Amino acid sequence: MRQSLAGVLAALLVAGLAGPAPAAEKVKVTLPAAAVTFASLCHARAAGYFAEEGLDIEIVTVPGGGTPRRTSR
Numbered sequence: 001m002r003q004s005l006a007g008v009l010a011a012l013l014v015a016g017l018a019g020p021a022p023a024a025e026k027v028k029v030t031l032p033a034a035a036v037t038f039a040s041l042c043h044a045r046a047a048g049y050f051a052e053e054g055l056d057i058e059i060v061t062v063p064g065g066g067t068p069r070r071t072s073r
Contacts, residue, residue: 024056031061 027050031038042059044050050057 022054024051024054026056026058028058028060031059032064034061 029041031041038059045057045059
């Protein structure tokens with residue numbers, strides 16, 4: 001009885017793994033500037049680390065808002 005139960009569970013596990021892979025989740029990451037500080041993020045994307053986890057990462061650099069101003073004295 002236990003062997004047949006184990007066989008059924010193993011068959012269900014294999015059947016579940018054989019199904020189509022889910023589509024990668026799209027994520028947009030915005031960076032304030034192209035700087036060495038964010039190199040590890042770009043490397044991880046290029047090396048495929050995000051894809052391994054099912055993420056489709058888009059890295060976008062956004063322009064700044066202008067000259068910083070002092071808001072308090």
